[in-house]
Amino acid sequence: MIILLILGGILVAGDFAARAYAESRVKEVLMASLDLERQPDVALGGISFLFSLAAGTVPSATVSATDVTIERVPVERMELLLQEVAFSPRELLRKSGAIHATTGDGSAVLSGEDVTAALRNNDIPVSVRFEAGRAFVSAEPLIGDVAANVSVEDGQIVLRPDVPLLGSLISVRLPPILPGVRYTSVTLENDRAALSFDLTDTTFEF
Structure with a gap:
């Protein structure tokens, strides 16, 4: 024993x-x-x-x-x-x-500041804010907060302002976190955006 x-x-x-x-x-x-x-x-x-x-x-x-x-x-x-x-x-x-x-x-969670930084890194002078499960975009000092719909399309996070002064849509390509990633949806949770994705046949070398 x-x-x-x-x-x-x-x-x-x-x-x-x-x-x-x-x-x-x-x-x-x-x-x-x-x-x-x-x-x-x-x-x-x-x-x-x-x-x-x-x-x-x-x-x-x-x-x-x-x-x-x-x-x-x-x-x-x-x-x-x-x-x-x-x-x-x-x-x-x-x-x-x-x-x-x-x-x-x-899942990947982004703040409004994160999305704003990604847009600015792509030379898009627009700010994004999430609040109470809603999205707002602005282009100070010309345009203040404008409500926008948020979606994921073809590997991009897309914002469609309710007021067309900012254009029909604003988008930034999401990073391929790993090979085989496919972004499926985005949900606004209070002051954050939660992106969902799935993976198929993912290989990473070391």
Whole structure:
């Protein structure tokens, strides 16, 4: 009985160490792939991780990051859920290879200041403000706050002002957070815009 307890303890410790190492590697990969200034938080799914590591597959990976800028678009908070994550154990140990996720989904939260910065980075002199689940655009000092409808179309966040003085629409292309990303919708939540997206056949190299 004592021997079994010792072996069980060794397996638990080994499982914990293997999971921690793999999560650390995925953090490094995502940090490099997304050109982040600091590592995101990563949690790998699965009950017995040693077996998953040996097989080179885990059922899921959850990723979260805050205050990041991806291709000149500031993002306040980003969350990813990757499904059916596969990798080569040998490549993971050698720190050279690729990680593949069959499917996934996630969200990115932007403030009005984030959207304004993205527009200004694209030489569009318009300010955006979200308040009480509504969007407002302005072009000071010529035009004050004008209500606008917000949507996601063809990989862009699109604002259509109620008053046509600012043009029929204002748009900025959203960054491809990972290969295979497809933005599906945007929801205004108080003073933030929450973008939803899904992923298909996503691969990132390390």
